[in-house]
Amino acid sequence: MSCLCCQGYGPTRDEDVCCGGPEDGHDHGHDHGHGGSGTLAALWREGTLREAVVYAAALQAAAVAGRLWPAAGGWPFVAAMAVGLYPVLRRVLAELRRGNPFSIEMLMTISAVGAVAIGAVGEAATVVLLFLVGEILESLAAGRAQAGIERLVALVPQTALLEEEGGTRSVAAASLTPGQVIVAGAGERIAADGEVIDGMSGVDESPLTGESRPKPKGPGDAVYAGTVNGEGVLRLRVTADASDNAIARVVRLVREAQARKAPVQRIVERFARVYTPCVVAAGAAVAVLPPLLAGADWTTWIYRGLAVLLIGCPCALVISTPAALAAALASGAGRGLLIKGGAVLESLARADAVAFDKTGTLTRGRPAVAEVAALAGSRAEVLALAAGLSLGSTHPMARAVLAAAAAEGVAPAAVADLAALPGRGVSGRVDGVEAFFGAPGADAPAAAQTLAEGGRTVSLVRKGGDILGLIAAADEAREDAAAGVAALKAIGARVVMLTGDVPAAAAALADSLGIEARAGLLPEDKLAAVREMQAQGAHVVKVGDGINDAPALAAADVGIAFGGGTDVALETADAASLHGHVGDVAAMILLARRAMATIRQNVALAIGLKLAFLVTTVLGITGLWPAVLADTGATVLVTANALRLLRR
Secondary structure, three states: OHHHHHOOOOOOOHHHOOOOOOOOOOOOOOEEEOOOOOOHHHHHHOOOOHHHHHHHHEEEHHHHHHHHHHHHHHHHHHHHHHHHHHHHHHHHHHHHHHHHHHOHHHHHHHHHHHHHOOOOOOHHHHHHHHHHHHHHHHHHHHOOHHHHHHHHHHHOOEEEEEEEEOOEEEEHHHHHOOOOOOEOHHHHOOOOOOOEEEEEEEEHHHHHOOOOOOEOOOOEHHHHHOOOEEEEEEEEEEEEOOHHHHHHHHHHHHHHHHOOOOOOOOOHHHHHHHHHHHHHHHHHHHHHHHHHOOOOOOOHHHHHHHHHHHHHHOOHHHHHHHHHHHHHHHHHHHEEEEEHHHHHHHHHOOOOEEOOHHHHHHEEEEEEEEEEHHHHHHHHHHHHHHHHHHOOOOOHHHHHHHHHHHHOOOOHHHHEEEEEOOOOOOEEEEOEEEEEEEEOOOOOHHHHHHHHHOOOOOEEEEOEHHHEEEEEEEEEEEOHHHHHHHHHOOOOOOEEEEEOHHHHHHHHHHHOOOOOOOOOHHHHHHHHHHHHHHHOOEEEEEEEOOOOHHHHHHHHOEEEOOOOOOOOHHHHOOOEEEEOOOOHHHHHHHHHHHHHHHHHHHHHHHHHHHHHHHHHHHHOOOOHHHHHHHHHHHHHHHHHHHHHEEEE
């Protein structure tokens, strides 16, 4: 699929975002093809994967050569490492041309060359291989956001049934213009934003609002592209061009949010900009200043200057951060917590506010029977008749009634002449008597209003002229919602609910969980709410599972999608909970905080040992080899410290 700007959705602010380049704004020195970096095939074409594979083959050849010709020593590995360093050196030169001599690539190169100089050829080869593999993983993650947007675009049908004089004909949905009349059949996705001019039906707007219940639509009501028509046929007057329909607006919001989201630079890269020049300057000063200022022996001090450079070889530093990040990401993955890279971990560690979607996130996402009120019959009779009328229906309320009847061992009544009544319910005949199950009408008893409190959906069961009873259904909270919210509050996070559902339902759930709530929100409203919290100084985590959450997920400092959600939400988000547990959000934040603490410990350990041996080497107390051994020991220590993150 071509990029979005090539499909007529307008130019993006960033060519890389449009054409599949890295969304984090970080240039790794190699070109990204038009198709994006979301697949291994694309990475092979770009060269990122090919470089790693060629280098791995060179390492294997070096191992074979070492066994066949032991006298060659470590030279086969040195030659192999040159193969791996070649693309890295190209990036170093590219960064130098951009005026950045102290990039992560420069730091890694110094590490590898320094390790070779002290005879640690195997360590040098491993550092280069890990770096190239890390580049592959980062590129794969970067390509996923574009894939998510493309899935969102795919929600709009490619064709629409256009009404003309003498009949209808199929046309491209992208060609529709305001004022034209189209027909949406039962069960079809609506091809354009429009206004109903004829027909009645329930329309599933969950892709845009997240509300789990179909919304009744009749003449004069607005409908949106990408939503799903229910059981009735609708004639619609188009009100917006394809480039400005509901889905196109969400696409723009996601893209703009990603463009505005400041890239988080890698920790080691930021550190390298200070550390690398300091080490080089220190080595030069040790080699030159004593002979110039005090007439000391040039040979002695040049040796000590070289020793400073070797001591400063950042092997432990280069390994410390990726080791901690890899351990944290692996630990999270083992618990169903997928986090897309170190930048996300760093951002999660600073989170102090969490904004949840309601439907499918804090709740199960499907209605369940909450109460059965028998008025002119028994509870079993009410359930049996409602279940009989619900057989064969895919409406969420029908499924809830059938599930409740099955749970209570109530057999559905035998119903003949079943007929769907668009926007109202379903009718049939039981023992020759007319029966109805659906929305209460003007003659609904007062009990219906009482049952509807708290945002419940109330349906009426009628047989002949008698109302047998009422059934109330509600989207219930997840089992761990209260515990998950409490865990977030315990770590100092503010918890807010942003939902497209009706205010009554939102308020009932928010009160039970003790959190703030904002209801009746469209995708752009959720986005505005997240930005409002950020403007107040909060570091916001947005949690959701629907397409309607995609813009807010992209705009938040960290977006977390639940595994049962839509592909668009999963791809747009920075992290995902595969199990959909509310408590996973607090677990992610705690894991990120542990990871950042471990990185700080590792950096302090590596630098502390280097500083200690730097001083003793300059003073002549210790020689080069003890310092080199200390650096190797630091590498082991920081790796072992990072592996502690694998413990739960």
